Amino acid sequence: MAKFLIVEARFYDHLNDMLIDGAREALAAEGHEAEVLTVPGALEVPGAIAMAVDSGQYDGFIAIGVVIRGETFHFEIVAGESARGIMALTMDGIAIGNGILTVENDEQALVRADPKQKNKGGEAAQAALALLDLQGRFAR
Numbered sequence: 011m012a013k014f015l016i017v018e019a020r021f022y023d024h025l026n027d028m029l030i031d032g033a034r035e036a037l038a039a040e041g042h043e044a045e046v047l048t049v050p051g052a053l054e055v056p057g058a059i060a061m062a063v064d065s066g067q068y069d070g071f072i073a074i075g076v077v078i079r080g081e082t083f084h085f086e087i088v089a090g091e092s093a094r095g096i097m098a099l100t101m102d103g104i105a106i107g108n109g110i111l112t113v114e115n116d117e118q119a120l121v122r123a124d125p126k127q128k129n130k131g132g133e134a135a136q137a138a139l140a141l142l143d144l145q146g147r148f149a150r
């Protein structure tokens with residue numbers, strides 16, 4: 011059994027709850043467990059994962075959050091920089107699935123957060139599982 015850490019940027023409670031449900035279901039289907047760590051926003055997610063990696067307590071990570079475009083350029087910064095930070099960690103060989111939604115409105119977010127619809131939380135968990143499997147395959 012692998013131990014995962016779900017690092018969630020808790021900006022929209024109801025959406026995060028669905029994303030986490032989807033991620034947990036995907037992990038449980040493969041017999042794995044997950045803890046949840048909450049940070050203020052998507053920009054804090056890569057740093058929190060980096061800190062957790064250094065602890066050596068987890069086999070893989072799932073980033074969860076929702077970034078909804080507002081009136082300013084800040085959406086590009088939050089969406090782009092959180093994704094860039096996560097990708098940098100992944101390129102270091104860390105098993106991370108990115109379930110941070112970057113959308114235009116609540117409706118788009120709801121469809122993607124819902125495990126019965128696009129289930130992006132479950133998708134992110136599957137990605138983390140795939141990378142963890144590759145770690146084992148290439149480490150031998």
Ligand SMILES: Nc1c(NC[C@H](O)[C@H](O)[C@H](O)CO)[nH]c(=O)[nH]c1=O
Binds near residue numbers: 020075076077078079
């Ligand atoms: N607008 C959203 C944010 N913004 C907050 C940033 O992520 C960050 O916490 C702040 O700039 C302090 O460093 N975060 C989200 O996750 N979603 C948003 O829609």
Ligand SMILES: CC(=O)[C@@H](O)COP(=O)(O)O
Binds near residue numbers: 081082085
């Ligand atoms: C994604 C964001 O940072 C956004 O929610 C902030 O809204 P605004 O651009 O209207 O300040």
